[in-house]
Amino acid sequence: MERTERFEASKSSEGRFRLLIEAITDYAIYMLDPDGTITSWNAGAKRFKGYDESEILGENFARFYTLKDREAGLPQRALDAARRDGRFESEGWRVRKDGSRFWALAIVDPIRDSSGRLIGFAKITRDLTERRKAENTLRESQEQFRLLVQGVTDYAIYMLSAKGYVSSWNLGAERIKGYAPEEIIGQHFSRFYTDEDQKAGLPQTALETATRAGRFEKEGWRVRKDGTQFFAHVIIDAIYNADGSLLGFAKITRDITERTNAARALEEAREALLQSQKMEAIGHLTGGIAHDFNNLLMAIQGSLELLQRRLPEDDPKVARLIDNALQGARRGAALTQRMLAFARRQELKLEPIDVGQVVQQMTNLLQSSLGPSVRIETNFPRGLPQAFADANQLELALLNLAINGRDAMPNGGTITIAAATQADAPGLKEGHYLCVSVTDTGTGMDEETLHRAMEPFFTTKGVGKGTGLGLPMVHGMAEQSGGTLFLKSKPGHGTSAELYLPVAPQETISEALDATAHTLHTDKKLSILTVDDDPLVALNTSALLEELGHTVFSAPSALHALDILRREKKIDLMITDQLMPNMTGSELASRIRAENEQMPIILATGYAELAPGEGQGLPRLAKPFSQRELAEAIARAIGP
The missing domain is CATH 3.30.450.20 (PAS domain)
Known part of the structure; x- marks a missing residue:
């Protein structure tokens, strides 16, 4: 059962x-x-x-x-x-x-x-x-991704182990960093960093940040196989296993050197434009201030000259005070000329000058300015042609360049002032030039400093030791003279400032000799019309002319001057300021010349820049002027 x-x-x-x-x-x-x-x-x-x-x-x-x-x-x-x-x-x-x-x-x-x-x-x-x-699809996807990563050449894409060793390498990495896969796989990625970054522990910091935050991103300098450096944008992403353990890192590097350089160049161009605009505005402001200051100096200097001649000879104390005040006025005029040199608006008195003689005459000034630790040497071959320049401005330029050389020799040294003829000069029109060089044995300049040396307000002398206006002033004077300024320098090999000035034409040399042999003056008593919107200058000019024996008519504006000319038919000469409201001096001269071509006209101004075509053919009288300079200008204007 x-x-x-x-x-x-x-x-x-x-x-x-x-x-x-x-x-x-x-x-x-x-x-x-x-x-x-x-x-x-x-x-x-x-x-x-x-x-x-x-x-x-x-x-x-x-x-x-x-x-x-x-x-x-x-x-x-x-x-x-x-x-x-x-x-x-x-x-x-x-x-x-x-x-x-x-x-x-x-x-x-x-x-x-x-x-x-x-x-x-x-x-x-x-x-x-x-x-x-599904497995084939995944495999194909992975293969396509591998081929994609491998084929990218603009980015270095590679894997790192958890300890930072390179485990894969694409074509972009090979192109950017220079290593073939067999050379770099198995090596630590820190070799791509500079020595400074390696010592600072930046590679390990990058991995630790990526591990902690999941991602690390930064820009910095990296090193290629050949030792050259490039600026890179770097991203490191941490990669984890399914169980959450760290598998390694994916690293993407892009060479952004060109982009960085382009951005830097754009920024430098923007800064240069802003600097140019700023300097143009400062130049206009400086020129305007200098014009007004010249008018004040004109009134002070002229009045002091008249007062000096009218003082009793038996009062030496007052005479010394007036002479001291005149020297102050002349220093103010020199300062104004420097301001206008910076703004490139000074009234240069271009004439043939013997540069060797100018340097010889200022040797004592140079030696006292440079101090005992600096030795001055000169080299002026015989037979050098005369330069066509402003003697006073050339002195200032040479003094400025020599002081720059002294400051570049903290332990002393030698400054050599030399000159040589040059058939042509780079960037200048064809012609003959005299190259006046000031060379020191100082520390020299690197390329970046040399590139910026003539920028206004740029200085390497430290706070309170330099304004950064010296070289721009020299450069401005050189350009207004028809020349230019070049700087040559290397670190440890000193600096040479080369001032190119046009050689004086033969006819100007002859005119200068004639003027030296014959002091310009006239015994004629003239009826002179002065035009100036500044009452101080007008009064001063009238007093100087009256003391010379001339009859003076004074007009505060161009319109008043035209009224006087219509009323007074026997005006022999007009002296007019340039910058006046409503109508400038050159515009007034054009109106008068349209009716009377023979009228002698002198343009008195301390402001050199005129619009194209303005004041052509008019003799100029630079403010502030002395009575002697006024008399000589009148003699040149009316002729013998």
């Missing part, structure tokens, strides 16, 4: 197991006899392979293999391996009833009876087509 119950229970259990197997649809589960003939077939097998049970039972399982696999004997090898090893497992292509293929995972297990005799095989097949497709 008990045995019968166990049999029935076993039979019932087998039935339930069979029902379970037949109900599975995600796996093909079927039996084979020892020769590979199919003896059972479940629903999963039908779904995968497309055969009904009646179609496939009794057929050999080899029909599920591709022709290539059958020819290679793969079905039989699978059975042999399962018989020998107790199990066979593989993946490969299988064929459905309709001829289509799918990727399958196949497991073959041998089945033996209680005596160990092989009675067949259990075969389980799973359709992995979708998984394989």
Whole structure:
């Protein structure tokens, strides 16, 4: 009875197991006899392979293999391996009833009876087509990404291990940094940093920041294989495993040297433009202030001269005071000339000058200004032509250049002042020039300092030791004279300032000799019209003229001057200021010359820059002027 119950229970259990197997649809589960003939077939097998049970039972399982696999004997090898090893497992292509293929995972297990005799095989097949497709898609994506990264040449893209060793290397990295993959993979990425950054621990700081924050980004100098440096934009991203452990770092580097240089050049150009605009505004302001200051000096100097001549000779104390005041006025005039030199608006008195003689006359001034630690040497060959320049401005320029040389020699040295003829000068029109050089044996300048040396307000002398206006003033004077200023310097080899001045034309030399031989004066008593909107200057000019014996008519504006000329028919000469409201002196002169071409006119101004065409052909009298200079200007204007 008990045995019968166990049999029935076993039979019932087998039935339930069979029902379970037949109900599975995600796996093909079927039996084979020892020769590979199919003896059972479940629903999963039908779904995968497309055969009904009646179609496939009794057929050999080899029909599920591709022709290539059958020819290679793969079905039989699978059975042999399962018989020998107790199990066979593989993946490969299988064929459905309709001829289509799918990727399958196949497991073959041998089945033996209680005596160990092989009675067949259990075969389980799973359709992995979708998984394989996903894996292939992922693999293709990864390969495409690898090819993409490898093909990028504008960016260095590479991987680092958790400790910072290079583990991959793209073409961009090779192009930017110069290393081939076999040279750099396995090396630490810190070799791309400068020595200073390595000593400061920047590579390790970058990795620590990326680990802590997930990302590190910075710009800085990096080093190529050949030792040259480039400015780089760097990003380091931390990469983690699925379990959260640090796998390594992805590093992207871009060479932004050109962009940085372009940005710097743009900024420098912008600063230069702003500086140019600022200097133009300062120049206009300086010129205007100097004009007004000249008028004040004109009134002071002229009045002091008149007072000096009218004082009794027996009062030396008052005479000394007046003489002292006159010297102060003349120093003020020199200061005004420097301001106008800076603004490039000074009234230069261009004449033939012997540069060697000028230097000789100012040797004592130079030596006392430079101090005992500086030795002065000169080199002026015989037969040098005369330069066409303003003697006073040349003295100021040479003194300025010599003082710059002294400041560049803190321990003393030698300053050499020399001159030589030059057929042509770079950047100047064709002609003959005299190159006057001031050379020191000082510290010299690097390229950046040399490039900026003539910028207004640029100085390397420190706070309170220089204004940065000396060289711009010299350069301004040189350009107004028709020449230029060049600087040559190297660190440790001193500096040479080369002042190019035009050689004086022969006719101007002859005129200068004549003027020296014959002091200009006239005994004629004239009716002179003075035009000036500043009452102090007008009064002073009238007093100087009256003391010379002339009859003076004074007008506060150009319109008043025209009224006087219409009323007084016997005006012999007009002396007019240039800068006046409503109508300038040159405009007034044009109105008068339109009616009377023979009228002698002198343009009195301390402001040299005139609009194109203004004041052409008019003799000029620079303010502030003395009575002697006034008399000479009148004599030149009316002729013999």
